[in-house]
Amino acid sequence: MGYFEEALSDFVQNFAYGDAIRHLVDKGYTADRIEKEFQYPISKERLEKLVEGYKKEKQKR
Secondary structure, X not given: OOHHHXXXXXXXXXXXHHHHHHHHHHOOOOHHHXXXXXXXXXOHHHHHHHHXXXXXXXXXX
């Protein structure tokens, strides 16, 4: 997958699931727990990237 396609995919998935995943992280869920309890159609790698990115963003505040 090229850079543009990957960036577009990240944007679309973040738009579709990002708020829900960030909410779950705020409630203490880990990427593993989110993956097990919810069937979001994203890869584990992307889910972990979203969770870790959100945690780092929160620490900067």
